[in-house]
Amino acid sequence: MSFPKAPIKRFNEHVGCAPAPGSYDVKDRDGIKGATSFPKSQRFQKSKDDGTGSTQSLDHERDMSSPTRSRKPSSLGSTPNLSRKSEKDSDFVRELKKQKSLEKEIRALVKERGEQDKQLHDLGEEFKKTEAKLTATVREKSALAASIVSLERQLADLQKANELMKAKFSDDSTKKKINALCVELMEAKNKLELKDKELSSQQINFEEQIKVLHIDLEASKTTSSALQEKNKYLEYVHQEGKLQSEELVMEMDKLHALIKELRAENKTLHGYLSDSQEQIQEIRLQMNTKTVEFENAMKMAKLNMEKQIQLLTAKHEDVELNLQEAQKDLEAATVRETLLQEKLVATDQAKEKLAEEKAETEKKLLEHLAEMNRVSEQVEIYKLELAQSEQLLKAKDQSSLTQKNNFLAKEAEFSEQIKDLKKRCQALQQEKECLTAETQEKEQTLQAEVDLLKQKLQQEEQGSQMLLQKQNKLVFSLQQAEELAAALREELLQVEEEMRTEKSLLEEELEGTLDELDRMQLEEEHAEKLITHLEQENKQRSEELNRLELMLKEKNAELEKVNMMHNKAKTQFEEERQTTLCKLNEMTVASESYKVSVSAEIESLKYKNSSLLEKVVALDTSVLDKDNQLQEIQRAAAQADEEFSRMLLDAQTTLATKESELKQAAESHLAAMDELRRQLEQKQKALEKLCEEMHSLRRNSIDENVVVQLKEEIQKWRTLYEELHQKVKPFQQQLDMFEAEKNALLNEHGAAQDELNKLSEAYAKLLGHQNQKQKIKHVMKLKEENIQLKQEVAKLRCQLSKEKPAAHGGRRLDLSKSFQCESKENVVPLTPLKEGNRKVMV
Numbered sequence: 001m002s003f004p005k006a007p008i009k010r011f012n013e014h015v016g017c018a019p020a021p022g023s024y025d026v027k028d029r030d031g032i033k034g035a036t037s038f039p040k041s042q043r044f045q046k047s048k049d050d051g052t053g054s055t056q057s058l059d060h061e062r063d064m065s066s067p068t069r070s071r072k073p074s075s076l077g078s079t080p081n082l083s084r085k086s087e088k089d090s091d092f093v094r095e096l097k098k099q100k101s102l103e104k105e106i107r108a109l110v111k112e113r114g115e116q117d118k119q120l121h122d123l124g125e126e127f128k129k130t131e132a133k134l135t136a137t138v139r140e141k142s143a144l145a146a147s148i149v150s151l152e153r154q155l156a157d158l159q160k161a162n163e164l165m166k167a168k169f170s171d172d173s174t175k176k177k178i179n180a181l182c183v184e185l186m187e188a189k190n191k192l193e194l195k196d197k198e199l200s201s202q203q204i205n206f207e208e209q210i211k212v213l214h215i216d217l218e219a220s221k222t223t224s225s226a227l228q229e230k231n232k233y234l235e236y237v238h239q240e241g242k243l244q245s246e247e248l249v250m251e252m253d254k255l256h257a258l259i260k261e262l263r264a265e266n267k268t269l270h271g272y273l274s275d276s277q278e279q280i281q282e283i284r285l286q287m288n289t290k291t292v293e294f295e296n297a298m299k300m301a302k303l304n305m306e307k308q309i310q311l312l313t314a315k316h317e318d319v320e321l322n323l324q325e326a327q328k329d330l331e332a333a334t335v336r337e338t339l340l341q342e343k344l345v346a347t348d349q350a351k352e353k354l355a356e357e358k359a360e361t362e363k364k365l366l367e368h369l370a371e372m373n374r375v376s377e378q379v380e381i382y383k384l385e386l387a388q389s390e391q392l393l394k395a396k397d398q399s400s401l402t403q404k405n406n407f408l409a410k411e412a413e414f415s416e417q418i419k420d421l422k423k424r425c426q427a428l429q430q431e432k433e434c435l436t437a438e439t440q441e442k443e444q445t446l447q448a449e450v451d452l453l454k455q456k457l458q459q460e461e462q463g464s465q466m467l468l469q470k471q472n473k474l475v476f477s478l479q480q481a482e483e484l485a486a487a488l489r490e491e492l493l494q495v496e497e498e499m500r501t502e503k504s505l506l507e508e509e510l511e512g513t514l515d516e517l518d519r520m521q522l523e524e525e526h527a528e529k530l531i532t533h534l535e536q537e538n539k540q541r542s543e544e545l546n547r548l549e550l551m552l553k554e555k556n557a558e559l560e561k562v563n564m565m566h567n568k569a570k571t572q573f574e575e576e577r578q579t580t581l582c583k584l585n586e587m588t589v590a591s592e593s594y595k596v597s598v599s600a601e602i603e604s605l606k607y608k609n610s611s612l613l614e615k616v617v618a619l620d621t622s623v624l625d626k627d628n629q630l631q632e633i634q635r636a637a638a639q640a641d642e643e644f645s646r647m648l649l650d651a652q653t654t655l656a657t658k659e660s661e662l663k664q665a666a667e668s669h670l671a672a673m674d675e676l677r678r679q680l681e682q683k684q685k686a687l688e689k690l691c692e693e694m695h696s697l698r699r700n701s702i703d704e705n706v707v708v709q710l711k712e713e714i715q716k717w718r719t720l721y722e723e724l725h726q727k728v729k730p731f732q733q734q735l736d737m738f739e740a741e742k743n744a745l746l747n748e749h750g751a752a753q754d755e756l757n758k759l760s761e762a763y764a765k766l767l768g769h770q771n772q773k774q775k776i777k778h779v780m781k782l783k784e785e786n787i788q789l790k791q792e793v794a795k796l797r798c799q800l801s802k803e804k805p806a807a808h809g810g811r812r813l814d815l816s817k818s819f820q821c822e823s824k825e826n827v828v829p830l831t832p833l834k835e836g837n838r839k840v841m842v
Contacts, residue, residue, distance in 0.1 A: 186462055188421075188424070188428065190466060194469075195417075195418075197473065205484055209403075211544075212491070222536060222537065223502075225533070226533055229529045252785050255789060259792055262796070265667075265670065353750075555605055559602060647755070654748070654751075654752055661741070661745065668734065675727075679724045679727065682720075683721060683724060686721060689717070690714065690717065693713075693714075
C-alpha cells in the first residue's frame, strides 16, 4: 500500500495569511527576503524598473537560503512546529552574519582611524618643522635687512665722499688741486704712520698687560687647584676613617656573636651538669636498695661469718693499705691545688696590671680627643681661608674677563679704522695717479723741470718736518713707555710682595701640615700633588721664557728694520747731497740725535734682557732646590708608609692568631673541665661506696658468699678506676699545657694591647677631619663596648677560678702512674664487666 506524496514545503513560504517571521523587514514591506538577506547599502540596492528581475532574484534567494533536506511525507508527523523552529534558526543565522559584517566594518573603520591619526601626527611634526624653518628664515631676513641698512649707510657715506672729491676736483685750477691733494696725502700718510706706531705701541702694552694678567690667572688657577686637591685629600681621609670605623664595628659585632656562642655553650654545659646530677640521684637510690638487701643478707649470715673473722682481718689489713695509698694520692692533689691557687693569684695580679693599662689608655684617648678638637679648629680656619681665596679668585677672573672684552672691542675698533683709512688711501692714490697722468699730458714743457725742483724742495722740507714730528712723537712715546714701565714695575713689586707673603703663609701652612701629618699615610699623595704643581710652574715658566725669547726676537727684528730704514735714508741723503748741502747738515744733526735715542733704547732693552735672564737663572735655582726638597719628602713618606704598613700587617696577623688560639683553648678547656668533673664525681662516688662497704664489713660479720661478691665489686670498681685514671692522664697534660698557654697569651696580650693603643692613636688622628660630635659619639660607644667585654671576660675568669679548685680538689690519683700515658681516649677497657657483676647491680 502506497501513500500519496505530500507537497514540498519550504521554511520561508507563506503559511496562511501572514508571512513567515524574519522573511521581511518591518520598515521595508515591498518584498519578502529569504534567509540569506543582507543589510541595506548602496552596493545591494536593486533597480526599481526591473520588477520581474526582483521577483526572480527573491525566488533565487529563497532557493539558495533553503537548506537541502530530505523530503518527508505529510502523513509522518510533519507539523507546523518544525517550520517555526527552522524559521528561528534562519533568523539566528541572519543576525550572526549581520554581527560579523558589522564587526568587519568596525575593524576597517578603526584601522582607517589609526591611519588618519598617524597622518595627523606626521602632519603636526611637519608643521612644527616648517614653523622652525620659518622662524629661522625670519631671523635671517631680519639679519639681512640690518646688513642691507648698514650697507646702504656705507654707500651713502661713500657717495657723499665721492661728491666732495668731485666738487674739489671740479675747479679749474688743477695745480692747486694737485698741491692740495699732495699735501693731504702727505698729512694722511703721516697720520697713518703715527697711528700705526701708536697702535703698535698700544698693542705691545696691551700684550704685556695681557701676559701679566695671564700670569696672574695661571697663579690663581694653580692656587685654586692646590686648594681643591687639599679638599680632595681631606675627603679621602674622611672616607678612610669611615671605612675603618665600619671595620671596627664589624669586628665588635663578631666579638658579640662569639660571646653569645660562649654563653650558649655555658647553658648547654649547665644542662649537662643537671642531667649528671639526676643520674647521681638515681644511682644513690639504687645504692640504698642494695644496702637494704645487704643488711638482710648480713643478718642471715652472722652465724657463718664468725668462723671466718680471722680471714677477714687479714683481708682488712690489705684494704687499709689500699686506703693509705689513696690518702697519699689525695695529698699530692692538695699540693697541685696549692700550685694552681698560686697561679690564680698571679693571674689576678696580671688583671690589675691590665686595669692600670686600661686607665692609662683612657687618659691617652682623652689627650687624643683634645688634639682632635684642635685639629678640627685648624681645619675650620683653613676652610674659611679657602672660601676667601675662592672669592678673590672669582673677582680676579671677572675683572680679567672684562679687561679682555674691552681689549677685544678696542682691537676691533682699531682694525675697522685701519681698514677704512687703507681704503681711503687706495682711493686717493688711484685719483692721484689719474691726475698725475693728466698733468704729464698737459705739461710737457720746460716748466716741468721747475715744478719738479720746487716739488723736491717741498718734499725735503716736509721730510724735515716729518722727522721733527717723529722725534717729538718718539720722545713723547718714550716718556709714556717709561711711565708705563714705572707703573708696571710698581705693580710687579706689589705682586711680588703679595706672592712672597702668600708663599710665606703657604710655607708656614705646609710646615704645620707636615708636622701634623708625619705619622699619617697620605704624605705620598701630598708630595705627588706638590710635584705636579711644580711641574706646572716649570711649564709656565718655560712658556714665559719662550714668550720672552719671542719678544726679544721681535724687538731685534724691529731694530734691524729701523737700521735698514736708517740706511735707506742715508743713501737718499747722499744722492741729494749736491743739491741741498745746508739741509743735509741739519738732517745729519737730526739723524745723529735719532741715533743717540735709538742707541739709548737698545741699551735699555739689553739691560731689560739681562735682568730677565738673571730672573730666569734665579727661578731655575729655586726649582732645583724645590725638586731636592720634594725628593727628600718622598723618601721620608715612603719610609713612613712602609713602617706603618708593616706595623698594621703584624698587628692584624697577631690579632687573628690570638683570636683563633683563644677560641680553640677556651673550647678545649671547657670540654676537658666537663670530662674531668664527671670522672672525678664518679671516682668520689666509688670511694664513698668502698668506705661504706668497709665500715659495714667491720661492724658486721658477713658470709663468704657475700665477701666474694664484695671482692668482685671491689675489683670491678678498681678496673673502672684504673680506666678513668688512664682516660684522665692525657687531660692532665692538656691542663698543664693550657696553663702554660694561658701565661704565654697573657704575655702576648700586653704586646697586643700596646699595638692596639698605637692603632687607636692612628685612628683618632684619622678621625680628626670628621665631624666632632660624630667622633665623640663613636669613641664613647667603643669605650662602652670595650668595658662590657672586659666585664664579661672578668666574669668568665672568676668562673674558671671557682671551677678549677672544684675540679682539682677531688682527685685521688696514683703519682707513680700519673706520667705513664699508655692508653688514649675512647679505648675499650682491658677487663670488661662480667655477667655476675651485672646481676649484682640488678
